[in-house]
Structures are given as structure tokens and as C-alpha cells.
Amino acid sequence: MSKTMRRILLCVFIVCWSSSFWGQNQKISGPVISKFAHNADQFIGYDSFGYLYQIKNNIFSKTKGNEFFEYKNISLGNITRADIQNPLKIVLFYEDFNSAVLLDNQLNKMTEINFSQNPVPIAAGAVGMSTQNQLWVYNTLNQQIGLFDYLKNEYKTVSIPLTESIKYYQTDFNSFYWIDKKNNLFLCNIFGKISSLGNVPEFEKIEIIDPQKYIFKKDNSLYFRSINKTNTSTDLEIEILEKSFDKFCYKDQILSIFTTKEIVNYKIVIP
Template structure:
């Protein structure tokens, strides 16, 4: 009886999986990469990764490197503006801006700011500003890096940030209970939805995301209430990154690029 029930369960589970629509991924190319962390690529064809705490930017014609031993380990890198790459060193409460040649153009130590700030999450925002999550008051703020002016824009939220991402107009995060929120430039916080368990995730906009779970890759549109499987041959990969209909899959062998069209 138990065996029969198990078989019925597996059959039903297979039917559910079979009902999830699929996106075809068309392979473009593959190249070898030895990296600790793959970050992504920009619109100019450069790929970014971290190796031995050195930030590397490369394409077929040029390679640039940035390292700052005095600031310890790189915590995060924001690639939204390839002309102003932002490197975050959490242990030293510092953000460094580097140009497209990887020359250091500005360094901001928030421990020296007149308003107490301890940064635990950051990203580049519109109008010469950074998104800042200040762990001292558990609030989101905006820091004008030209005027060196900081303002708190959100109410505090007690649940710790599990994962975050931002674009110029929105700061996204998932808390430890897997709740997805978004905050705009005016400080308005919007609850998006509760996210199922995942291994990694990338927000594409306010309603769409790509995430990985147990070696599978999914695209989800919460507005359309639509979930889609992205079919790739790799069953074990470290990270995926999507931009401009190109999906990059990072494995221990290197990076494979696929062309995909999202619904």
C-alpha cells in the first residue's frame, strides 16, 4: 500500500512539473574562467569576477584589475554603471568608486561621516546617490556621494536582510523569512510576495525574477502569476546572470552564454 501511494505521489509530481512551461536556451559560446566569484557582464562585452580578492574586468581585447589590500575582503560590487563601478568593503565600512579603466576615483569611509552610518547593504542609485542600509537604525537611506550628504528615507524594519539587490530607482531585499520587499527613492516600502526556497536569485524588475533551486533554473513573473523553467544542460552551476536576453552560466569549467527570450 505504501509503495502504491508513493508511486501515485511521484506520478502526480511529474504531472505538475510537466505543466510548467519551458524556455529554450540557445547556446552562444563557452570560455574558460578561473574565478572565486562571477559577478556578471556589461553592455560593452566585459565580464567581471573576483579572484583572490582582486576584481577583474576582461574581454577579448583588454583586462583590468583592481585590488585594495588595506580594505580587506571585497563584500559586494555594483556593475550598473560600467563607467562608475562601485566596490564595497563592509569590514571597513567603505565604498570605492572606480572608473572604466579601474582607476580609483573616490573613496568614502562612512565611519568618518557626521551622521553615524554602519553600512551592511549598498548599491548605486539615481542622481549621484548610493542606496545605504544603515544597520545602526535598520533603515534605508540615500547618500549623495558628491555632496557627501546622507538622508534616511524609510521606516525601520526589524527582520534582517538575507539577500539584496538594487537598480537606480529601487532597492530590493529578501528578509530571513523569505519575504520580498522593494523600496523606492521616496522611501515607500512595498511587500511583493513570499519567495519559495532558492539557492540564488536575480531580480529583473519589480515583478520578474530568475532563481535557481537544486540545480534547476526558473523564471517567474509575479504579476502574471507565471512560472517558467529555463532549460539548460548544466545540472551543477555556481551562478547565473541575465542581461539583454543573454544568460551567462558560471560553472567550475568556465562561463557559457545562452540566448533566451523571456515570456
């Protein structure tokens, strides 16, 4: 073998070894900025004003310092989901009673919606805040995504029927994200256009940051995945101290970890 060929092979080996080394060892880390004990059943997250939201004994509450507000509605059963995207209009979804409640910033009831009373038959399987006085609603009767105007009490379907059942969903004002039972990730915008965002790995919990980024929990570890324009994905482990945790949320570069005894907040910068 010539010297030139040996040099080429050596360079290839070094490049491959370096890529493998960095791919296996690159991690995201950040300092713990706060931690405190709690006795809640479920941690919802923080809003942009620094209020913490949680559920205890089916009572929804928000706290900050000495401020404390709560809301409970025994007649609607258990809270299925809480949407705090808009702190001035919080959405509580009660799936068992096919209903949703909108709360103001002091958790006073503004509107109660019974989807069963709508002229258009609706069995809500997913509900979240959207834009212009509207809620995202996934109607399990026709397996379509729609928008419900809670001021006019009007519902309109925007998507075509989904071909697979929803395993997980998440909404923002302009988008309805969902993962089907085959772990395919999709996005529907307010005009009903559906975009395929690829396949996600097996997960226990997941939080979508944007169409190209999400954080997921697997085997009590957290990973950040980014997808580039060529649909190539990169996974980085997020280093945390907790060996077991129930939930996490990421907002404004703060990663909050919810365990059975405490909430731990890390300063994490996602690349």
C-alpha cells in the same frame, strides 16, 4: 447519469488534465551562443559594452578580447559586493571596513568612502548604485534604508525601520529590493515608499528582473517566476545543460552560467 452530464464531466476532465500537463511541462529554453574557460573565484557579470567582470584572489578585473583592467585594495580586506550597473562608476563594497570605492571605466579609483567617518553614524550592511551621484545604503544601526551623496558626503534616511533582517538585496538606480528572513520580497523607491511584492520560494540564488519577475536557483535548477496583477504566480523551468553551477546572471536576453571551470552563455527570451 445523463449524456449531457457525461459530456460536461468529460470536458472538465480534459481541461484539468491539459492545465496540469502544460503547467508541469512548460519550460524556457534557448541555444548556447558561447562558452569559455575561466579561473576566477567569482563571476560578477557583463556590462552593456560587453566587458566581463570577475574577482580572483580578491582582485577585481574586467576583460574584453585583449583588453584587461584590474583593481585591488589590500587595506580594505575582501570585496563583499561589486555593482556594475553604471560601467563608468563601478561600486565595490567592503563591509568589514565599512567602506566603498568608486571606480572609473578603466578601474581607476575615483572615490573612497569610509562610512564610519560620516557625521551621521552609519554601519553599512548593503550598498549599491542609485541616481544623481547617490548610493543606496542600508544602515544596520537604525535598520533603515538611505541615500548617500558621494560628492557632498551627505547621508539621508528615506525608509522607516525594517522589521526583519535582510537575507538578500539587489539595487537599481531607482529601487532598493530586499528579501527578509521570512522570504518576503519588498521594494523601496528613492522617496522612501515601500511596496510588498509577495513571498518568494526557497532559493539558493536569485536575480530580480523587475517587481513582477525574477529568476531563482533551487536544487541546481533555474526557474523563472512571473506575477500577474491578481498576484497569481507562474513558474517555468529554464533548461540548461549544466548540472552544477555557482552563479548565474541575466542581462539583455543573455543568461550566463558560471561553473567552477567555464562560463556558458545562453540566448534566453523571458516572456
